[in-house]
Amino acid sequence: MPPRFQFTLNKTDGAARAGVIKTPRGEVRTPAFMPVGTAGTVKGMLPESVAATGADILLGNTYHLMLRPGAERVERLGGLHRFMNWDGPILTDSGGFQVMSLAGLRKLSEEGVRFKSHIDGAVHELTPERSMEVQRQLGSDIVMCFDECPALPATDEAVAESMRLSMRWAARSKAAFGDRPGHALFGIQQGGVNRDLRAESAEALRAIEFDGYAVGGLAVGEGQEAMFGVLDYAPAMLPEDKPRYLMGVGKPDDIVGAVARGIDMMDCVLPTRSGRTGQAWTRRGMVNIKNARHRDDARPLDEGCACPACRGYSRAYLHHVFKSGEMISGMLLSWHNLQYFQDLMAGMRTAIEAGRFEEFRAGFEAEYRRGDIEPL
Numbered sequence: 001m002p003p004r005f006q007f008t009l010n011k012t013d014g015a016a017r018a019g020v021i022k023t024p025r026g027e028v029r030t031p032a033f034m035p036v037g038t039a040g041t042v043k044g045m046l047p048e049s050v051a052a053t054g055a056d057i058l059l060g061n062t063y064h065l066m067l068r069p070g071a072e073r074v075e076r077l078g079g080l081h082r083f084m085n086w087d088g089p090i091l092t093d094s095g096g097f098q099v100m101s102l103a104g105l106r107k108l109s110e111e112g113v114r115f116k117s118h119i120d121g122a123v124h125e126l127t128p129e130r131s132m133e134v135q136r137q138l139g140s141d142i143v144m145c146f147d148e149c150p151a152l153p154a155t156d157e158a159v160a161e162s163m164r165l166s167m168r169w170a171a172r173s174k175a176a177f178g179d180r181p182g183h184a185l186f187g188i189q190q191g192g193v194n195r196d197l198r199a200e201s202a203e204a205l206r207a208i209e210f211d212g213y214a215v216g217g218l219a220v221g222e223g224q225e226a227m228f229g230v231l232d233y234a235p236a237m238l239p240e241d242k243p244r245y246l247m248g249v250g251k252p253d254d255i256v257g258a259v260a261r262g263i264d265m266m267d268c269v270l271p272t273r274s275g276r277t278g279q280a281w282t283r284r285g286m287v288n289i290k291n292a293r294h295r296d297d298a299r300p301l302d303e304g305c306a307c308p309a310c311r312g313y314s315r316a317y318l319h320h321v322f323k324s325g326e327m328i329s330g331m332l333l334s335w336h337n338l339q340y341f342q343d344l345m346a347g348m349r350t351a352i353e354a355g356r357f358e359e360f361r362a363g364f365e366a367e368y369r370r371g372d373i374e375p376l
Contacts, residue, residue, distance in 0.1 A: 005142075005184035005211050007243045011353050015235070015262040018352035021057075021243055023089045023141045024182045025081070028056040030243060031259045031348055033341045034091060034267040039064045040074075040084040043272045044334040047086045053307070053335070054342035057089040057142075059267045062134050063098035067117050067124070071137035079139030091267075092140035094131045094173075094188075096147045097248070108148065110165070128172035140183070144214065145173035147188045152222040159192035159217075166190045166216075167204040174208050184211035186245060192217055193226050195233060202237035213238040214245040215263070219254075228257050235262035252281055252344055256364055259348050260357070271341050275334030278322045280309075282340060283364075284372045287315075289333065294319040307339035308332065 009019040021028040035042045035050055038061045042050050050058065060080055065071060074083050081087055099106055099113045106115040112127030131146040147166040150159055170187050177185045187210035191197030205213060215234050218227045227249075235244045245265040246258050255266055274281065278290040282302040287294075289301075297315040309318065309332035322329040344364075351360035 004181055007212065007241065009241065011355075013352045013355050013357040014260070016259050016348070016352050016357045017244075017262060017264055018349050019243070019264065021089075023184070025087065025089045025141055026056065028089055028265075029345075029349060030264040031345055031352075032056060032265050033255065033345045034059045034265065035271065035338055035341075036061075036267055036269045037084065037086070037090075038269070039068070040080060042334075042338070044275060044331045045272070045338065047084065049335060050086075050338065051088065053339045054346060055088075055338065057091060058086055060084075060090050060092045060138060060140060061095070061098065062092050062131060062138070062144075063095035063126075065092075065138060066095065066126075066134045067119055071134040075137040075139070079137075081139060089141040090139075091142035092135045092138055092144065093247070094135070094144040094146040095126050096131075097149050099126055110168075112146070112169075113148075128169045129176040132173055132176040136180070142184045142186060142212070143177060144186050145170045145177075145188055145210070147190060147216060149190065149217050149220065150192070152192055152217075152220050152226075154192060156192075156194055156197070159190075159194060160197055163190040163192075163197050163201050163217075167201060170205060170210075171208055174210070186210055186212040186214050186243075188214040188216040188247070189234060189238065190217045191234075193222055193230055195230075198230065198234050199237055202234075206239060210242070212243040212245060212265075214247050216247050218246065219248040219250055224254060224257070227254070228261065231258055231261040231263065252341070253365070253368060255341075255344065256348065256361055260361060271337035272330075272334040275332075275337050276330040278329070278333065279337075280318075280333050280340075281337050282372065283367050284370050285368055287372045289315065289318045289322050289329075291319075301336055302340070305336065305339060305343070307336045309336040 006022040011018045019030045034057050037058045077083050114125050128146040135143040146169050148162050150162045187205040189201045191201045243264045246263045249266050280287040280301050294315040300310040351357045
């Protein structure tokens, strides 16, 4: 029998936590940032290049993969790990967030969601049971329960109704997931920015019992201040001995702030999406390589970064290939961004282990606020 999913909390420093998630496919060092491979690929990157940045785990997307190429096809071809040539752990989201985004193309009921594909208009139904089936067919190591995620702002009544539906779906997800040694199922806390609803959701999830817990329903329009306000209390409502995952976050300062409040795992499309649009994230904030001031700048993006973009290319070159529409632009900037995000996580893990997280955080914030420095 394969070993079961296991989380070990090695060190705390204030609310910040450092640990390790053990899966049959490898270990995930926490706090961890998961690059997003929406359709079975981290855009612009080879799997071995993603691994070279220090990423231990990737995120795949149930909604997109069930529509194309289809979960049944992926299963016949050996599962998502073989299909995309990634042999480390994979977490798949449930599809709930993407279905929420369809607005007029979906119909919500107690049973689940009927929706029209954004690809060809075909009608599909996603329920807790179907979401568990699709994620099993994909072969993901960490499965997310199916939930409904309302966009913010919303009334407390709407958030409460949605949260309680998600808790009923969480129980159905757990029943449909069954006993799968070596695989994990995470529950998702909902409740918007309402503390009482967050507490009610956490209590319901703890009663069902999951292998890990996500803080959902944030980064959906509420702004950083409101998000941090929720994170000041929401993670502590969840079991201390299980990993805590903040979904869909985010910018570097969001990530550091989330770790400071007890979050262990995060994901976001930002590093590769920014890379494709000429934006690079660095110690000194975001660099817009499109700006004309970079066209004669021989410096690297970040002299402290060891990625190929910083080791081998100047800002002038990166400006040139972006302006020329060359594919290498998005490839190099995406690699840099993913490297920066993984270096940030590694720095926080080291600081927490050493009991110096607040010192790290203060240094990060001072440098980040300083902004990119103009060439001399």
